[in-house]
Amino acid sequence: MQAVIVQVIIMLHAAFGCMFLLMNWQHPAKFSRLIAQSWLLEAFRAGIVYAELDRTGGFSHWHSLSDCLNLVATWWLLAGCADLVGARLPAKLGKFYIGIGSGVILALRYLAPPALESAGVAADQAIRWSLLVELVLIFTTVTIARVTILVWFIGLWRRTRRPGTLPAIVFGVPYIAFGLAVPWQFYFGYYPEWIYLGWTLRVLGFSLGLVLLLSDRQLVALRASEARVRRFIESNIQGVLICNFRGQISDANDAFLRIIGYTRADLLAGRINWQNLTPPEWAELDRRVIDELRTRGLCMPWEKEYFHKDGTRVPVLVGVAMLDDQRSEESEALAFVLDLSDRKKAENRIRHLANFPELNPNPVLEFAADGSLLYQNPAAEEMLRRLGQDRIEKMLPAEAGQVVTQCLSTGQPRLRLVTKHGKHTLSWSFYPIRQQQTVHCYIGDVTERTLLEAQLRQSQKMEAVGQLAGGVAHDFNNLLTAIIGHLGLLQNGPALPPEAQDSLAEIAKAAGRATNLTNQLLAFSRLQVSSIQPLDLNEVVTNLGKMLRRLLGEDIAMHLDLAPGQLVFNGDAGMMEQVVLNLVVNARDAMPAGGSLRIATNSERRPGREANVSAEVASWLCLSVSDTGTGIPPEILPKIFEPFFTTKEVGKGTGLGLATVFGIVQQHHGWIDVESEPGLGTTFRIFLPQQHVTLNEPSGQVRLPAASGRGEVILLVEDEPAVREVGVKVLGRQGYKVLAADNGRTALDLWSVHRDEIALLLTDVVMPGGVSGLELARRLQAEKPALRVIYTSGYNREVAGDEEAMRQGMNYLAKPYEIERLFLLVREVLDGPVTPATIRPAGS
Known part of the structure; x- marks a missing residue:
């Protein structure tokens, strides 16, 4: 037992x-x-x-x-x-x-x-x-x-x-x-x-x-283990789902449902199948992953896309593993799904930001906190090649290291540090990125901008000097008008002794030279009285041919290279002749031992260069004057258009030649380029806006001597006493009755008394007192349309006033003028018809 x-x-x-x-x-x-x-x-x-x-x-x-x-x-x-x-x-x-x-x-x-x-x-x-x-x-x-x-x-x-x-x-x-x-x-x-x-x-x-x-x-x-797994799945920030090889999803957490936009009710109702969630182009990759999963029981994560419930696509990263050792269709792909939308956006943002410096046409650098260079973009490397340098460090501003440290310590950028490298000017701007302890630097080649700024400053300086010169010339024209008027009185008066006649002749020559001098000042300041009309540039040059050859002498060969056909522009013939003459005289003086002068014309399409000209591509005429003379030193070149600047000896130049050329070209809405090297000569290129019209042959006009007055009453309005006094005298001697006023207000008072008697208004345009010559003429013609008007001024018509009311050669007389020209114009206006152009309503 x-x-x-x-x-x-x-x-x-x-x-x-x-x-x-x-x-x-x-x-x-x-x-x-x-x-x-x-x-x-x-x-x-x-x-x-x-x-x-x-x-x-x-x-x-x-x-x-x-x-x-x-x-x-x-x-x-x-x-x-x-x-x-x-x-x-x-x-x-x-x-x-x-x-x-x-x-x-x-x-x-x-x-x-x-x-x-x-x-x-x-x-x-x-x-x-x-x-x-x-x-x-x-x-x-x-x-x-x-x-x-x-x-x-x-x-x-x-x-x-x-x-x-x-x-x-x-x-x-x-x-x-x-x-x-x-x-x-x-x-x-x-x-x-x-x-x-x-x-x-x-x-x-x-x-x-x-x-x-x-x-x-x-x-x-x-x-407890199942509860932990459930807590792990539900609390996971990634999407987690359990499915079989047929694509049936038996469970999924809320994170996955948020990724695809479905609800848990959709999941329980069997409306979600991971195969139906996959776009067709990803099906082959999914099949390969399933084969690997059947063989190994797991597979490496891979990127794909899922359809969102609203039809959009969601980029995801998926990793799967078998939950058991079976490989049947019912076996359950514990899958982890990570939404890559934010990462893809970040990657796109990174690529975008990376493309910014890489594709930026301007050089971009990045410095570490110690001032060492971390990065340079392709544009910076291209700049190095263009400037003939091998390392960017050799070109940095001397204080670059201190600037980097200062930017990071203060958080403030340092802008526009300028360095010069041969003919190039570079601007360096430093921006701190304190989160990364780096400093970004952007480099701009401001060579052209610097030149344009210098040109702008030069233009502004020339404008200021031109305004001063124009004001002086205007006042001087008034004096010359008085001088020339009294000179005419003397010359047309009783016979004088020969000595007096000789003195008057010298005075007349001096007055003529003074007139030319004031015209140069006005041309430089763009205030010269001009007669703008369509002109052929080739014809302007050709008409000066004989005179130019006499100016140059036998030691200088002149070659004309003119483009075929008409090169039409809007301009003043006298002014353009003055431009050519001044350039030719300068070229002659630059070749004391002889040489060669070439004058060429052509037409080309290019953008404008000056601030008052559109930058759009347009047709331009080019007048070039080239010599083989001594050339212009680089330090002098920026000053050649300044008035009264000259390198010639005292008495051999006024310093107004090139200043006059500059002013005339500006007045014609063009610009000048100059190329010169010492010992190799100089080339001036003048660009003017081209007009696409065809000119007819000019018809000559014969002027008859002016007749005397027949007692007509003339209202003379002039604020300069000397000019007013000589006007009263010369017109009185010619047979006219003259009523004189020093401003518009006085003229209105005289008009109120002598309205019916006054046949002609001879008025200065620019006057003090609040009533200009144009305003005065409008008021008087509004009351008496038959009133004739002659305008006079020391300024050009653009400055003086309305171009339509003041027509050169018809009712406009530029100061200074000879008394014969005054007599002729007064008679023509009085005897001619009243044209609608001279009748202007008040306030228009």
Whole structure:
């Protein structure tokens, strides 16, 4: 009967040990592994007991092994139960317990009996007492361990009321009792069958309790694990979904649903399939991924796109892994989906920002905080090649390092540091990027802008000087008008002695030279009286041919290279002749030892150059005058158009020649380019707006001598006393009655008295007092449409006033004028018809 019971005990320990191993294999845990090891070891010990049943007492090596294994099994059981209730026993404690216990067992088994025999104890008694002490020591420690397990289980029952703790506690009491009874069973030799039966029940009950505890613990752990997985899936910022190979999605978190724009109701209704979410062009890649997944159970993440519910596409990064080892269509692709929309936008932004410096036509640099160069774009490299440099560092402003440090410390940019490199001028602007501790630098080639600014400053200076010169010339013209008028009175008066006649002739020459001088000043200031009409540039040059050859002399060869056909522009013939003459005279003076002069004309299409000319491409006429003379030094070239600037000796030049050319060209809405090198000559190029018209042959007109007045009343309005006085005298001698006024207000007073008598208004245009000559004429003609008007001024018509009301050669007389010209114009206007052009309503 004992043998049968021991066999049952062996089978129970083996069965429960295997059960615990199965639990550990399904859900690996330390406590299930330790208890499985303990129960299987107990099964082995029971087998040893079964083998020794026919022996009672005495010495046996198998008993020694059984007792040592009992220590190991007890420790594993103790450690497993401790882990089951959440405690952790240190591994060193187990090594100490097993090591010391095994040493004591072996000492008592093999060393104590001989020692007792040497002390005079009988051999069988020595073995008996040694085994008794061994069993007391071993089962005392085993009992302590089993009591500890029982205490843990009691506490676990109080805390959790888990079902498995109760049978473990109930059957743990006999488990402890049987441990205490083993030494005394040996001492008294008491081995009844009921003890083995109780041992069987104890093993069965305690094992069932552990099984229940382990099952409950593993179920709780499984539920906790599933809860953790669920929390992981739901709280994951990435999209997570579970699907099979057919594309059916069984579960997905909210992050994935947000990515594709669907709701959980759509998911539960089966409206979402990952294959339908994939655009067609990604299907082949998905098939390759599925093949890899079937083979390896996982695959590397790959980029693709999903359809959003609204039809748009969402770039994503997908990674998948199998949840089991099956490869059927029903197997479940735990998939992680990362929305790449923001990253793609950032990448596009980065590419955009990277393209900005790379494709920027202007040089771009980046400096580190220590001033070292980190980056230069292709435009900077192209600039280096263009300027013949090999390194950008050689071209940096001297204070570039300090500027970088200052920009980063203050956060403020430093703009427009200018450096010169040969003929090129560069502008450097530094912008701090404090977050990256770098400074960006943008380089601009401002060579052309600098030249244009210099030209603008020169033009403004010339404009200011021109206004001054024009004002002086205007006042001087008034004086010359008085001088020439009195000179005419003297010359047309009674006969004078020859000496006086000679003096008057010299005075007339001086007045003529003074008139030319004032005309040059007015031409420079663009205030010269001009007669603008369509002209042929070739004809202007050709008409001056003989005169130019006489000016140049025999040592200078002149070549005309004129473009075929008519080159028509709007201009003043006298002014343009003056331009050509001044340039030719300058060229002659630059070739004292002789040389060659070339005058050429042509037409070309190009944009304008001056501020008052449109920058659009248009047709321009070019008049070029080239010489082989001494040339102009570079330091003098910017000053050549300034009035009164000359390099000639005193008395050989006024300094107004080129200034006059500049003013005339500006007045004709053109510009001048100059190229010159010392020793190689100079070329002036004048550009004028071309007119696409054809000129007819001019018809000559013959002027008759002016007749005397017939007592007509003339209202003379002139603010300059000398001019007013001479006008009264010369017109009075010619047979006219003259009423003189110094301004418009006085003239209106005289008009109110002599309205019916006055036949002609001779008025200066620009006058003080608030009423100009034009305004005065309008008022008077409004009251008397038959009134004739002659305008006079020292300014050109554009400055003086309305060009339509003042027609050159018809009712406009430019100062200074000869008295014969005055007499002729007065007679022509009085005898001619009243034209509508001279009748203007008041206020128009």
